[in-house]
Amino acid sequence: MVNDQLIQTALHMRSKSRASYSNYTVGAAVETENGDIVGGCNVETSSYGLTCCAERVALFRAISEGHNAFKALSVASENGGMPCGACRQVIWELCGDIPVYICDSGGRIEKTTSATLLPNPFDESHLT
Numbered sequence: 001m002v003n004d005q006l007i008q009t010a011l012h013m014r015s016k017s018r019a020s021y022s023n024y025t026v027g028a029a030v031e032t033e034n035g036d037i038v039g040g041c042n043v044e045t046s047s048y049g050l051t052c053c054a055e056r057v058a059l060f061r062a063i064s065e066g067h068n069a070f071k072a073l074s075v076a077s078e079n080g081g082m083p084c085g086a087c088r089q090v091i092w093e094l095c096g097d098i099p100v101y102i103c104d105s106g107g108r109i110e111k112t113t114s115a116t117l118l119p120n121p122f123d124e125s126h127l128t
Helices: 004-016 054-064 085-095
Strands: 027-032 037-041 070-076 099-103 109-113
Touching: 004 027, 004 037, 004 054, 004 070, 004 099, 027 054, 037 054, 054 070, 054 085, 070 085
Parallel strands: 070 099
Antiparallel strands: 027 037, 027 070, 099 109
8 A cells, every 4th residue: 555645755855856957857755664754856967977866865865864674665757757777776775675656747656666677686696
């Protein structure tokens, strides 16, 4: 069952986005193991490679606040865009296989999982 606060936080975080180049605002929210919701938004720079996606901002913020286990993630954009490849890798490494809810501005919510988004992931098991 989807956590409404998780979805609403991701949708709200879009308004905090700094997307002055693409105008593609994205919000994300992660639910921690103890039920806290931590949000993030995309932050663009003129050097696109230094831009940070909403998913990573939410997860890195949660980690910096002392959270280390996560139950679900929500991503909100105008058209329900999926996480990029870098975010898929970070989601897998920090969260394992969790539900991921993709939301658009029209209220559509698509449920997927981090394992579906990143089949055959590269992780610490490959480093031995």
